[in-house]
Amino acid sequence: MNCFINVEDLGPLDKAMAEAFEIKNDRYKYQHLGKNKTLMMIFFNNSLRTRLSTQKAAMNLGMNVIVLDVNAGAWKLETERGVIMDGDKSEHLLEAIPVMGCYCDLIGVRSFAGLTDREYDYAETVLQQFIKYSGRPVFAMETATVHPLQAFADLITIEEHKVVERPKVVLTWAPHCRALPQAVPNSFAQWMNAAPDVDFVITHPEGYELDPKFVGNARVEYDQKKAFEGADFIYAKNWSNPGVTNLADYGKITSKDMSWTVDTEHMSWTNNGKFMHCLPVRRNLIVTDDVIESPNSLVIPEAANREISCSVVIKRMLEAL
Amino acid sequence: MNCFINVEDLGPLDKAMAEAFEIKNDRYKYQHLGKNKTLMMIFFNNSLRTRLSTQKAAMNLGMNVIVLDVNAGAWKLETERGVIMDGDKSEHLLEAIPVMGCYCDLIGVRSFAGLTDREYDYAETVLQQFIKYSGRPVFAMETATVHPLQAFADLITIEEHKVVERPKVVLTWAPHCRALPQAVPNSFAQWMNAAPDVDFVITHPEGYELDPKFVGNARVEYDQKKAFEGADFIYAKNWSNPGVTNLADYGKITSKDMSWTVDTEHMSWTNNGKFMHCLPVRRNLIVTDDVIESPNSLVIPEAANREISCSVVIKRMLEAL
């Protein structure tokens, strides 16, 4: 595996899932693979879970890890070609990327959407430059439009906690005070569509339609209550307007409807549904204290599975070196 | 050992001291204990000695180490329950703590006193949440009211440099330009009280009384000169008003009396006393250049012993996993 961005990069999902459970059972089994190999984690944006779980996964596999926070301790990077670089950016990505590639064997990149230029974001401009110029296998640690390590961990978590063979899984929008990227719902939709035994439904206010390439054939239900009825898993997430129905709205907050906040009444509509969220979560905007602290909340097991999903991805990349 | 906050967490001091000297003699002796174990160091506040010595101790013991600066590269954390999180804090400690616990085996926490709410600080609210919610053994890397790794290193240093069986040890307040927590003098007093062969005296301006639970039966002498007479060790430290005699003064600077600065005249009152300070130290406020640079200054050996005290604590926690 030379890059990890989309669900298809992982090959057959049943095989990947089997590897995940094998590694969860013995996290150090493949430690020999990482000997004298170095992972470089490059952060253009903040991180808690990704930072910690990716380091842990790489160390489980015997790797050395170098963490680079681009905006703290390094230089600001120019991303456009042809400019006279007389501003605050003292290095160009076209030099910085191959240089980073010099000192490592694998690269993880976190680079969020800017949310101002949809075309730039959805072209995954920064990630693609790493793939093109680094000379190393690259995996996404949340990029402009995807967060596959999260979606893979979510799928593992659903598999572990489902009580029916084909659970109903509902991705629901919820309100937030800041404009957030669409990376998490995009990848979650992509992975749920790829999972063989999931009845997948997306619900959100009108105008918040996700990009068709991620929605695929998923059912979209604008009535949140109807969507929740009979659900086994509620996956809550805010995202800003994806600009699908109206490009001018891209990256904007076009609804703050607090009736979408997931509370105990919402959960009462479900089939004793489990509550999921990728974290970090704004309590009492996305979800009430009661719901996130209830026995049906899976937010911590989801986070714990980030170590597992990442271990599978790094293992695959090490095997392919 | 499942937590390390107070001197009693360490059990009999003579056994702990014997382990300290054993490790100082062979720092890598217990390296097998840390294999495939990960320490997470969580900093809510700045650190030099603690950051470096704790990393070193954990690596000596064969552990992997993850360092998380909460205010640089991660999210700001909400600590109150029930609030609508629409401000600048994007994650709640109640999620963040168990998540951090997912990716490690031991946790070290640095979280200073806010110095505005005495009850909140002296309840060790942040530390207690880590103990309650992380699911991992937790040790204090200086918290609101204690700094036990420092006090343990201080005790080792006194043991190494004492020339009489029962030395007189004086904890003296000294002036400072900023309001500092009471963690260091609190723990030092607690440890000196627990040490079998120490004649312990505390001296400070009136109003600066430390919390009774740390002072215990120690002698308090308001006349600095009298306190220094015949002292074998002078342990200087500033602290802000502990709010014991007047709660409204808590965390305030109620004296800047420069006559308390430890200079050569002060040291002349002692029994050729050694000078100690936990560092960082403000020269010419706490202590003059002459005293801190004199042959009787122990500030560097004290700092070096931080690696040893921390090694004993981590070793104990690894053994108990």
Place this chain on the structure above:
Amino acid sequence: MNCFINVEDLGPLDKAMAEAFEIKNDRYKYQHLGKNKTLMMIFFNNSLRTRLSTQKAAMNLGMNVIVLDVNAGAWKLETERGVIMDGDKSEHLLEAIPVMGCYCDLIGVRSFAGLTDREYDYAETVLQQFIKYSGRPVFAMETATVHPLQAFADLITIEEHKVVERPKVVLTWAPHCRALPQAVPNSFAQWMNAAPDVDFVITHPEGYELDPKFVGNARVEYDQKKAFEGADFIYAKNWSNPGVTNLADYGKITSKDMSWTVDTEHMSWTNNGKFMHCLPVRRNLIVTDDVIESPNSLVIPEAANREISCSVVIKRMLEAL
């Protein structure tokens, strides 16, 4: 080897070069040397290549690595003696340096020139304090006046890419929007002078004369075109006024002459010359996009050789412990 600042610290260059190529051929050959040894990397200034390549080199050699960004997560440090420390600096270098030395076996220091006080900078005041007070071997990771890890990597790169036995190597000044230190051109000149088979020429606008102790017997040619004629290697770099001809100009920008920018016309004057720069580089100030992206550009191999030059230095220091 107890310190690495100048080319002579490395001993005979032919032996050092042979070690470099041996290590490049097998980067993990000396991994046993670093077992239970710790490198502390101390950054007073930002870094990308140095940060990454030095970590990589130390890990190749089996070392543990601690990275300390002094201005992020630690205290601000006082460097003058005798001051009453009641400002924003809470620790003195005279304590901080020996403390850092306590927790490691080797120290790397990055501390740039302030460019306001020539005497202070050219005395290498900060670096010399580390050498004097840390009790550990110290190497420069770019200091006020030198960047020897870069110059060593440059020499390796020239050796690898030269097509004549005695290549003509030209160090050329180029314009920049900010005042930069002279560390890179100083060390490059020093190393080229020491290299046995190099025809070395320096070219820059009048007034930009480098310090005589670094220029040595090198030829200085003020006509950039004449200097470039027949060159096999063009080494471009900006530096601020070194204050040699006029002390009052020290650290200032006294020329922004854009005719010095290295473009394809400049390169056409050479003997199919290779283009070199230490990076980070401001495109279209120092060099045009076309030249830096051309097949004759060596900027990435130069950066890659930073891992090699640093490995030799660390290996030598470990052997001497």
